[in-house]
Each structure stands twice: as C-alpha cells, then as structure tokens.
Amino acid sequence: MDLVVSRPEGLYCPQGDFYIDPWRKVDRAIITHAHADHARVGHNHYLCAAPGEGVLRTRLGNISLDTLPYGASTTHKGVKISLHPAGHVLGSCQIRLEYQGEVWVASGDYKVAPDLTCDAFEPVRCNTFITESTFGLPIYRWRSDAEIYAEINAWWAANAAEGKASVLYGYSFGKAQRILAGVDPSIGPIVCHSACEGLNKAYREAGVKLPDTATVSEVLDKSVFKNCLAIAPPAAQGAAWMKRFGNAYSDAFASGWMQLRGGRRRRNVDRGFVMSDHADWPGLMRAIGATGAEQVIVTHGYVPVMVRWLQEQGLSARAFETEYGGEGEGEADSKADEKAASTDVVE
Numbered sequence: 066m067d068l069v070v071s072r073p074e075g076l077y078c079p080q081g082d083f084y085i086d087p088w089r090k091v092d093r094a095i096i097t098h099a100h101a102d103h104a105r106v107g108h109n110h111y112l113c114a115a116p117g118e119g120v121l122r123t124r125l126g127n128i129s130l131d132t133l134p135y136g137a138s139t140t141h142k143g144v145k146i147s148l149h150p151a152g153h154v155l156g157s158c159q160i161r162l163e164y165q166g167e168v169w170v171a172s173g174d175y176k177v178a179p180d181l182t183c184d185a186f187e188p189v190r191c192n193t194f195i196t197e198s199t200f201g202l203p204i205y206r207w208r209s210d211a212e213i214y215a216e217i218n219a220w221w222a223a224n225a226a227e228g229k230a231s232v233l234y235g236y237s238f239g240k241a242q243r244i245l246a247g248v249d250p251s252i253g254p255i256v257c258h259s260a261c262e263g264l265n266k267a268y269r270e271a272g273v274k275l276p277d278t279a280t281v282s283e284v285l286d287k288s289v290f291k292n293c294l295a296i297a298p299p300a301a302q303g304a305a306w307m308k309r310f311g312n313a314y315s316d317a318f319a320s321g322w323m324q325l326r327g328g329r330r331r332r333n334v335d336r337g338f339v340m341s342d343h344a345d346w347p348g349l350m351r352a353i354g355a356t357g358a359e360q361v362i363v364t365h366g367y368v369p370v371m372v373r374w375l376q377e378q379g380l381s382a383r384a385f386e387t388e389y390g391g392e393g394e395g396e397a398d399s400k401a402d403e404k405a406a407s408t409d410v411v412e
C-alpha cells in the first residue's frame with residue numbers, strides 16, 4: 066500500500082487527499098520547511114510544524130495556515146499525520162503518515178548534527194522512508210560546528226585587526242542565522258543584508274538567541290565597515306550593496322559545496338567554510354538506518370548513487386522525480402560543481 070505517490074503537482078497521499086511540498090498549486094499542502102523549493106505560494110491550505118509558522122509567513126505572506134506542535138497528531142480522512150523535527154532549519158519537519166498500520170515518513174531536507182537554531186533531528190520508525198540525498202556521496206563528511214565557528218571567528222578577528230570587513234556569503238534563510246548563532250560578537254559589530262534581517266526577526270520571535278545585528282542603512286558610524294562581520298546572500302557578491310566596504314575587505318562563502326576541490330576558486334572568494342544544513346554521507350546512513358524502513362525512496366540530490374547503495378545494502382530502494390533542490394544549498398551551484406563532485410569520488 067503506497068501512502069505517497071508522485072504526481073505532476075508533487076508528492077501526493079491518495080488516502081488523505083493532500084500533498085507534501087507540492088511544486089504546483091494544490092488544495093491542501095503539508096510543508097516540511099520554508100525554503101522556496103519546498104514552500105511555494107498559491108496553495109489553498111497549508112499545514113506546517115508550529116515552530117515554522119513565523120518563517121513560513123515571512124516568506125509566503127498571508128496564507129491559510131494550520132500548525133501542529135512537533136509530535137502532536139491530527140487525522141485527515143483516516144490518515145494520522147504527525148510532524149517531527151528534521152534538524153535542517155527553524156521549523157523543519159519530517160512528515161509521518163499512518164494508515165491501517167502502515168507508516169511512511171517523508172523527510173524533506175534534514176541533517177542529524179546539532180544546530181543552535183532548530184530542534185534536533187528525531188529518528189522516526191517507519192515502513193517506508195522518503196529521503197533527500199543532497200550530499201549523498203561518501204566524500205561529504207562534515208566537521209563539528211565548534212570547529213567551523215572557531216575558523217570563522219579567527220578569520221573575522223584577523224581581518225578586524227587589519228581594519229578590514231569580513232563579508233560572509235550564506236543563504237539568507239537558515240545558513241545566515243546558523244552563522245549568527247555561533248560567532249563571537251565580542252570581535253566586532255555584525256551587519257546583515259536586508260534579505261537576512263527579516264528572517265533574523267522571525268528567528269528571534271521564535272525564541273532563537275541571535276546576537277545584535279543591523280542592516281547597512283541602520284549603520285550611522287561608518288567605522289563599523291572597517292571591522293564588522295557582514296552576512297549576505299550569495300547574490301550580493303559584486304552588487305552595489307558591497308560598495309560601503311571599499312576595496313579592503315575579505316570575503317568567504319559558507320556552504321557544504323565548499324568541500325569540493327576548487328569550490329572556493331569557482332566562487333571567487335578568499336575563504337570557504339564547509340558548513341551545511343544537510344546531512345553528510347554518514348548522517349544520511351545513520352538516519353536511514355534508524356528508521357528501520359524496508360523501503361527507501363530518494364527525492365533529490367545524488368539520487369542514482371544513493372538508490373544503488375541502498376539496494377546493495379539489501380533494501381528496496383527507488384526514486385521519486387521531484388522539483389526539490391532549488392534553494393539554499395539544495396543543489397550544486399553549477400554543472401562544474403557537479404562534475405568536480407563526481408571527479409572527487411573517483412579519485
């Protein structure tokens with residue numbers, strides 16, 4: 066019995082007549098998290114995890130939205146629905162569906178390592194697990210956040226000592242707040258691009274502790290631009306927003322893709338910090354194993370590699386064609402990154 070099937074509109078539960086993260090307009094949508102490839106405008110009715118309400122409304126505006134606390138359940142047309150932390154970004158959830166004793170879990174995007182800005186990933190037992198595979202190659206292994214924050218702080222402190230701003234590119238929802246939550250604000254002032262600032266506000270309102278930040282237009286004392294940490298989405302690179310930092314700044318990019326050889330050079334930045342909001346290879350293995358699922362369906366990322374690997378482990382594995390992988394670090398930034406990734410595996 067399939068509790069989730071693939072339809073042109075998105076992943077669909079026929080028994081409950083609703084969709085999971087649909088990419089076309091539908092009547093009822095359950096949303097795993099507020100990244101744009103999973104949460105789109107135009108559905109008649111939305112359901113998300115309670116901690117994700119603020120960020121979802123920040124991104125989608127005035128929508129018809131119900132929320133469920135993590136672990137609570139609701140029943141719709143006989144399908145019991147509950148939402149469980151996915152550890153990806155604030156409010157991200159795995160969707161657990163139960164119908165006549167059969168249990169399926171759709172993960173959305175997830176990571177298993179702890180994150181200061183969201184609830185920790187919760188393993189959920191199921192018959193079928195629908196998983197992402199964004200970093201589903203054995204080369205992807207993340208270090209601890211403590212090590213990454215120490216690297217970022219050292220880079221910022223060294224630049225500040227030389228009278229240079231430290232411009233750090235990271236996606237405006239999720240990555241920006243995770244960086245903020247762990248850096249050392251005693252090094253200097255922190256400036257954020259306005260694209261990040263609205264989401265910072267939603268995080269703070271949800272109770273996530275972030276240091277004080279200001280947008281560039283709020284900065285009256287221009288000497289701030291000589292020693293600040295400035296956090297901006299990748300699109301700000303080379304844009305007018307950069308002008309206030311003059312020519313004497315250092316820049317860096319924070320993404321799982323920075324693990325690729327040449328990733329930093331292709332991004333044309335001084336530094337690359339390997340920080341991802343997705344599970345690395347061991348994390349994917351651990352998460353999939355903990356579900357106890359006999360069937361695994363892979364939605365996006367390195368799909369054929371993951372499907373073949375799971376089949377070799379004796380599991381029933383297949384893929385769903387989806388339109389996920391478009392926002393945040395959801396997909397390699399270019400064909401060159403993809404190519405470099407597969408080359409790195411071979412070597």
Ligand SMILES: [Zn+2]
Nearest residue numbers: 098100174393
């Ligand atoms: Zn995501």
Ligand SMILES: [Zn+2]
Nearest residue numbers: 174389390395
């Ligand atoms: Zn995604």
